[in-house]
Amino acid sequence: AQSVTQLGSHVSVSEGALVLLRCNYSSSVPPYLFWYVQYPNQGLQLLLKYTSAATLVKGINDFEAEFKKSETSFHLTKPSAHMSDAAEYFCAVSRTSNFGNEKLTFGTGTRLTIIP
Amino acid sequence: NAGVTQTPKFRVLKTGQSMTLLCAQDMNHEYMYWYRQDPGMGLRLIHYSVGEGTTAKGEVPDGYNVSRLKKQNFLLGLESAAPSQTSVYFCALRGGRPPYGYTFGSGTRLTVV
Numbered sequence: 335a336q337s338v339t340q341l342g343s344h345v346s347v348s349e350g351a352l353v354l355l356r357c358n359y360s361s362s363v364p365p366y367l368f369w370y371v372q373y374p375n376q377g378l379q380l381l382l383k384y385t386s387a388a389t390l391v392k393g394i395n396d397f398e399a400e401f402k403k404s405e406t407s408f409h410l411t412k413p414s415a416h417m418s419d420a421a422e423y424f425c426a427v428s429r430t431s432n433f434g435n436e437k438l439t440f441g442t443g444t445r446l447t448i449i450p
Numbered sequence: 451n452a453g454v455t456q457t458p459k460f461r462v463l464k465t466g467q468s469m470t471l472l473c474a475q476d477m478n479h480e481y482m483y484w485y486r487q488d489p490g491m492g493l494r495l496i497h498y499s500v501g502e503g504t505t506a507k508g509e510v511p512d513g514y515n516v517s518r519l520k521k522q523n524f525l526l527g528l529e530s531a532a533p534s535q536t537s538v539y540f541c542a543l544r545g546g547r548p549p550y551g552y553t554f555g556s557g558t559r560l561t562v563v
Binding site: 343366368370376377378379380383424428436437438439440441442443 | 481
């Protein structure tokens with residue numbers, strides 16, 4: 335079975351500071367990994383996804399994530415936080431099941447608060 | 451979100467009532483999913499469909515039924531609503547090539563009293 339663990343349900347950073355949101359995955363086969371963002375009262379928007387072509391993945395709004403197989407991690411970072419980054423962030427993993435049907439499994443989410 | 455429409459956006463039900471949530475797409479994707487989102491639990495898969503006429507159970511299927519009679523529509527039914535089904539429900543589509551892109555609807559907020 336596949337799963338993801340997001341460390342820290344709430345993270346607060348000052349405006350302009352580094353954002354680091356942690357995600358560790360578990361998968362018996364090489365995974366596909368995703369980060370999604372959810373702004374209040376909205377659906378989920380894809381930030382970035384791991385394609386296996388490169389371990390450092392760049393996404394929208396200056397977010398990036400690094401795939402580290404040895405640590406089974408896919409942490410999300412942004413060099414300088416903006417007030418508009420306040421949202422909930424979800425890490426997700428998928429793989430092909432025995433029947434070739436892919437399912438997306440989410441972590442429990444991290445709510446990011448930006449301090450002015 | 452473009453291409454995925456969920457109706458209704460909000461609904462309040464009394465315990466024991468039934469209702470159907472509709473997910474409609476114009477993206478011609480085969481795979482469709484229903485998730486529920488609850489505080490502190492992320493999104494959990496209820497049911498999914500890999501094509502017209504097919505459905506399968508996800509992680510938390512109890513109390514729900516689904517149908518995919520037409521490729522563009524995926525319906526989620528609650529036959530006898532319970533307070534535990536109070537949640538935000540999201541429909542998602544999967545398309546493209548691996549690793550697939552998933553497109554999410556804007557959600558349905560359901561309260562069962």
